[in-house]
Amino acid sequence: MEILKRLWHTYNSPRDSTTLSSLDTMDLGPTKNTENPVMIQFFTWDCKHPEMSWWSFFEKTVPDLESLGFTQVWLPPPHKAMSKNGQGYDAYDLWDLGEFDQKGTVPTRWGTKSELLRAVAVAKQHGIDVIIDAVLNHKLGADQRERFEVTPVDPKDRMKEIGPPRVIEGSTRFNFPGRGSKYSALKWNHNHLTGVDWDHTTKKREVYRMANKTWSSRVDDELGNYDYLLGVDIDHNHPEVVKDLLAWGNWVLQTTGGNGFRLDAIKHIDRQFLRRFIQHTRQLTNRPRLFVVAEYWSADIKRVMFWINAYGGLASFFDVPLHDNFWRASEAGPRYDLRKILANTVVSLRPKDAVTFVDNHEQIGQSLQSWVLRGFKLHAYALILLRDEGHPCVFFGDLYPNKECYDAGTASGLRTLLKIRKNVASGPVADYWEDANYIGWVRRGRGHKICAVIISNADPASSSKPHSIRMFVGKGHGQDAFKNAFAPRSAGIKLSGDGWGDFTCIRGGVAVWTLLSNIAACV
Structure with a gap:
């Protein structure tokens, strides 16, 4: 019982966000193109x-x-x-x-x-x-039908049988006549499946589990067991x-x-x-x-x-x-x-x-x-x-x-x-989330890779006055103009000597401010 408790805790408890996870161990593009x-x-x-x-x-x-x-x-x-x-x-x-x-x-x-x-x-x-x-997960478009024994289950609770086993006729044989055995020699039949949803004899649609099989226990528990989705369901244990x-x-x-x-x-x-x-x-x-x-x-x-x-x-x-x-x-x-x-x-x-x-x-x-x-x-x-x-x-x-x-x-x-x-989007994020209807953040990377972002969901009709958020983008840019990439012809802003600036956004809009020298590459 203690082992089961530990396993449950492992699978249900979020790991710390610093733990080495999938994206750290996979290529997100060619190695020469990683930024x-x-x-x-x-x-x-x-x-x-x-x-x-x-x-x-x-x-x-x-x-x-x-x-x-x-x-x-x-x-x-x-x-x-x-x-x-x-x-x-x-x-x-x-x-x-x-x-x-x-x-x-x-x-x-x-x-x-x-x-x-x-x-x-x-x-x-x-x-x-x-x-x-x-x-x-599944296959569709079988080439031939077969007769085989199934057990009907409740579509809202697939673990619940709603009738005795019966023989139905289903579209379950895949011969691939055009391809033959090139690349793969496997010809699929009902033995390779766990479930179907149509009986050609009765013309009745239900969820049928192959009578000699059980649903996988390592699937989602929605609808009791969500092994079956559609078509003919593949048996991943065959x-x-x-x-x-x-x-x-x-x-x-x-x-x-x-x-x-x-x-x-x-x-x-x-x-x-x-x-x-x-x-x-x-x-x-x-x-x-x-x-x-x-x-x-x-x-x-x-x-x-x-x-x-x-x-x-x-x-x-x-x-x-x-x-x-x-x-x-x-x-x-x-x-x-x-x-x-x-x-x-x-x-x-x-x-x-x-x-x-x-x-x-x-x-x-x-x-x-x-x-x-x-x-x-x-x-x-x-x-x-x-x-x-x-x-x-x-x-x-x-x-x-x-x-x-x-x-x-x-x-x-x-x-x-x-x-x-x-x-220009580079470096860690610094958030300025101070209001329910407008939030901002800054990415301040190396050199001139800087952007300050504001998004707003406020009603534009509520006021003509734009939002303003004071955000820190770094010292050394006091004489440089910042422009909004979504309004590059509008007035720019300059920072105070300590690296802070008052960045604005129209109500309901999106604004991304970056150095004037970056604008041409962004619009």
Whole structure:
């Protein structure tokens, strides 16, 4: 019993933020490009280019990404989906990167294998690493049906059986007729799975557990047990499955030139398997600093901390609680106390494990409705890009034209923030968080790498008088003018002799003050 108590304490207690954690042990970009690393998620849910494949568009965009300071690109799942236009989260064949005629197409939604390899090679030439989206929880689009015995369970409590075992007909056999046995000889059937949700005989949708199996105990306890998510659920304890997925991890990186993984839907996957997957891939590829970021979607910091600790530094985690704070702040407007914006987040408790973000593909018309409103978007990006905690990830939809969520003003402001991060955001953070509706901070690096930031969520109609925060930016700049990168033609300010300045921001706005000599590189 005492051992169990100690294990519970280990997995549920936050470690000290100075403890060596995941981001300290992983490459956040090429070794030659390590200052102010930043990632971009290079897709939206429905993105398509009207004139070229997505991989070719990515290749064409690489020089712009480099100019903005990106060191990593997270690409959409590169494998063959269950349908021609599937995004890849409807995973059919991990070993088909757009090479074989399967599911009515040779290319994936994103393009052909050769286009992918060429785009990755160009990215590497420009000092940008590529992160592969690994969808390892489930499969969809089976080639044949089988009959097998299952036990129906309560969809709201998967540990509760709601009927006796029965024989159903399910889509569970994957033969991969287009690929055959090239790269992998495994042909999947119901023995490689733990659950399904559709019986073709009765045309009834339920959650069915394979009658001779149990759910993994090393998954999230939401809904009693969250092993099953959708499609046909992969059994990560089956020896043939484990062998195949471990081999794929090494193969996909070696084949594409990728530099790490984004792990999809980890709350549904046996964490012992995923730990082994990460360790095995790092060993086989001889990349001990291989980058890994896990998607565990929950705004509950206690749950997120449990999983961070369970992975023991093997993976960084998207800071969903921070995203949730951004969303709530955008909805509440002036009623939200900005001094609490980082409260109960991964970046505040474990900054060396946090991949920070504002929005992603899940927020637009998908299952996770928490889109950060336009009026707070740049405020949120300033908080992840211009501070020194966490590893920021920018969303394609906020930066490049698209049909789902593009706003030209947001994109322009985001470009400014990225250039500031690349050129002048350096050194530790000093906070000046003295008011519920406006907060400020300073990053004072070496030489002229200095920026003073203020964000405000006050109602612009409440007053025409701007906010002002007195902040210390360092001695030796008394004769130098500071300009606001978001209003470079407006009046500048000069510091007092002791290195302090009164920095201003319009109500509801974002202001980033830096030396006049830096402005040209930031706008």
